Amino acid sequence: MNGHDSELMESVLISSGFQRVDSEAAANIVILNTCSVREQAEHKAIGRLQQLARRKALEKNFYLGVSGCMAQNLGLELFRRVPALDFAIAPGSIYAIGEVLKRLEHGEKQIFLANGDIETFAEDDTNFCRRKITRVSAFVTIANGCNMNCAYCIVPKTRGRETCRPINNIMHEVQFLVANGVKEIILGGQIVNFYGIRKIPFENGKSPFVQLLEKIHTIDGLERIRFLSPHPSGFRDDLIRSYSDLPKLCPHVHFPIQSGSDRILRAMRRSYTRRMALEILGNLRRSIPAMAISTDLIVGFPGEMEEDFHQTEQLFNEIDFDMAFIFKYSPRAGTSAAAMGNQIPKIISEERNQILLKRLAVTSLRRNQLFLNSHQSVLVEASSAKDPRILWGYTPHHKKVFFPAPEKMIGKIVDVKITRITTCALTGTLASE
Numbered sequence: 001m002n003g004h005d006s007e008l009m010e011s012v013l014i015s016s017g018f019q020r021v022d023s024e025a026a027a028n029i030v031i032l033n034t035c036s037v038r039e040q041a042e043h044k045a046i047g048r049l050q051q052l053a054r055r056k057a058l059e060k061n062f063y064l065g066v067s068g069c070m071a072q073n074l075g076l077e078l079f080r081r082v083p084a085l086d087f088a089i090a091p092g093s094i095y096a097i098g099e100v101l102k103r104l105e106h107g108e109k110q111i112f113l114a115n116g117d118i119e120t121f122a123e124d125d126t127n128f129c130r131r132k133i134t135r136v137s138a139f140v141t142i143a144n145g146c147n148m149n150c151a152y153c154i155v156p157k158t159r160g161r162e163t164c165r166p167i168n169n170i171m172h173e174v175q176f177l178v179a180n181g182v183k184e185i186i187l188g189g190q191i192v193n194f195y196g197i198r199k200i201p202f203e204n205g206k207s208p209f210v211q212l213l214e215k216i217h218t219i220d221g222l223e224r225i226r227f228l229s230p231h232p233s234g235f236r237d238d239l240i241r242s243y244s245d246l247p248k249l250c251p252h253v254h255f256p257i258q259s260g261s262d263r264i265l266r267a268m269r270r271s272y273t274r275r276m277a278l279e280i281l282g283n284l285r286r287s288i289p290a291m292a293i294s295t296d297l298i299v300g301f302p303g304e305m306e307e308d309f310h311q312t313e314q315l316f317n318e319i320d321f322d323m324a325f326i327f328k329y330s331p332r333a334g335t336s337a338a339a340m341g342n343q344i345p346k347i348i349s350e351e352r353n354q355i356l357l358k359r360l361a362v363t364s365l366r367r368n369q370l371f372l373n374s375h376q377s378v379l380v381e382a383s384s385a386k387d388p389r390i391l392w393g394y395t396p397h398h399k400k401v402f403f404p405a406p407e408k409m410i411g412k413i414v415d416v417k418i419t420r421i422t423t424c425a426l427t428g429t430l431a432s433e
């Protein structure tokens with residue numbers, strides 16, 4: 001989402017009359033778009049801001065700003081830590097970036113905009129029309145913020161309450177992207193599958209998110225739809241059915257399960273149980289047998305006993321994940337988990353992390369083996385940095401494929417025969433265009 005927020009700010013700035021330059025040295029406005037999910041990221045950003053602040057002393061027309069989660073999390077404290085800072089804008093207010101710069105030009109100092117200070121998603125917003133399209137796959141924000149309260153997560157504090165973007169405005173952006181060569185869109189938000197849940201009524205048993213998927217599916221020229229990140233509790237039958245009803249919806253689900261132990265899920269304040277999660281995953285694989293499933297897992301959450309970890313291990317074995325992002329829990333100031341007793345020693349988290357990583361190497365390889373000698377349609381993204389004669393792209397199951405082909409294939413969907421697999425990628429030869 002941060003990458004996409006940077007693109008949005010660029011669009012707003014260009015429409016406000018600013019220009020993009022090729023290097024930081026040539027810029028007279030530098031904005032650091034920040035992440036707060038780990039404390040380490042904030043320390044790095046402050047260090048970088050302090051370095052950049054030296055330019056303020058030397059250049060009269062140089063403006064320095066911060067956007068993103070750190071702006072909301074630290075607020076006015078940021079100006080104390082970096083006195084040369086000109087502005088700080090929370091994620092929900094980034095659309096006001098052009099206005100903020102104009103206010104600075106008129107002599108205002110140290111401007112701070114928090115989440116909620118401006119309307120995040122205006123019905124008539126057209127800033128997306130200035131998006132610089134660099135890839136055949138594009139991210140489209142449909143919601144921002146989160147109303148959940150997971151014990152380990154700072155996001156509700158930094159991105160604020162959930163807001164959702166009007167359907168028509170999303171449709172206009174997707175139509176614009178497709179008209180400009182985009183073939184795949186990734187619908188994004190903190191919990192995408194809760195999209196509009198409090199604002200838009202269900203229709204024929206279909207949630208607002210499924211209604212949105214169906215609308216987007218009708219756009220001619222759009223080939224693939226993905227979404228990120230969903231919440232396990234939002235996988236109701238209507239969404240599961242969409243995978244068979246909507247051919248453009250790619251057969252890959254990211255399902256952030258976090259733990260296999262009910263006791264830990266409760267402590268994390270996740271709103272589902274192990275049984276519910278297994279049932280949903282079973283239904284997904286029954287509906288699309290080769291469905292690729294990736295997940296997020298946290299090991300070493302406060303109070304995680306051997307038995308809890310064992311349950312995560314068992315669940316991990318049962319599901320055969322295609323991919324997993326396994327995090328060693330680290331306390332994040334400002335979250336309730338940071339104040340919990342029973343913090344797990346780092347050495348134990350590391351051990352558990354290694355156990356799951358080893359297991360993942362086996363399951364990823366086994367899942368990738370399913371594709372050996374098959375033909376896959378690959379959306380070609382770019383040429384390899386190491387060898388420009390090799391192109392790469394993704395299959396509908398989100399498997400990265402490398403294959404030799406001429407550069408003119410970039411942006412197309414091609415048929416590739418898979419001849420070799422590893423744990424993290426497939427290799428093949430071009431079968432036809």
Ligand code: SF4
Nearest residue numbers: 146148150153155190
């Ligand atoms: S649902 Fe996701 S974004 Fe929201 S609090 Fe939980 S982990 Fe954070």
